[in-house]
Amino acid sequence: EYLTFEGPRGMTYNGIYADPIFLKKAPEYMADTLSTEDLERIAQPLDYLGINVYQPMNHGLPGKENEPGPDAEYTSIGYLIDERCMYWSIRLFHERYHVPIMVTENGVPDNVAEDGSPIDNIRADFLRRYLGSMKRALGEGYPVIGYQLWSLMDNFEWHSGYDDRFGLVYVDYRTMERIPKDSAAWYAEVIRTNGENL
Numbered sequence: 001e002y003l004t005f006e007g008p009r010g011m012t013y014n015g016i017y018a019d020p021i022f023l024k025k026a027p028e029y030m031a032d033t034l035s036t037e038d039l040e041r042i043a044q045p046l047d048y049l050g051i052n053v054y055q056p057m058n059h060g061l062p063g064k065e066n067e068p069g070p071d072a073e074y075t076s077i078g079y080l081i082d083e084r085c086m087y088w089s090i091r092l093f094h095e096r097y098h099v100p101i102m103v104t105e106n107g108v109p110d111n112v113a114e115d116g117s118p119i120d121n122i123r124a125d126f127l128r129r130y131l132g133s134m135k136r137a138l139g140e141g142y143p144v145i146g147y148q149l150w151s152l153m154d155n156f157e158w159h160s161g162y163d164d165r166f167g168l169v170y171v172d173y174r175t176m177e178r179i180p181k182d183s184a185a186w187y188a189e190v191i192r193t194n195g196e197n198l
Helices: 007-023 037-044 085-096 123-140 182-190
Strands: 050-051 103-105 144-149 167-169 178-180
Touching: 007 037, 007 085, 050 085, 085 103, 085 123, 103 123, 123 144, 123 182
Parallel strands: 050 103, 103 144
Antiparallel strands: 167 178
């Protein structure tokens, strides 16, 4: 399996939150902590599940099949770039919980020149690949009800302050001027064509 709920990362990032809500199932290490009554209270009907997708969570686990190859690409903050994780995340969550999926976060930092130059080629390529992977899931009938790009404008990030620039729009933090980056025009065309240009 490309992604799994087994193992420390899969359980940490996925099952400990969603399994009690959707399956009335406690993580193994909490089985003695959560009673049947607790799980009845926790489990609530939800219309959809929101997921954040940035990188596969199985890399670095034991086994050569999980090791990135020599041509692996990484973002400026060290996230592995592998668009297949979009397709497999959507598929895995839907098949496990049987609800529509909302991609609530997906994006990449692309630190443009400090002069506000709008050139950010990494972002457009990243989004083309990840959105193409989401399009594959949609084409196979997996219900994706929305996609939220992170983010519209450069912003404060908890792990790096204002250094990493995730926005489609450059923010000059000295003057507060906003400058649309090249990726903003590219993404506008994705929206206009409803993904036909992917």
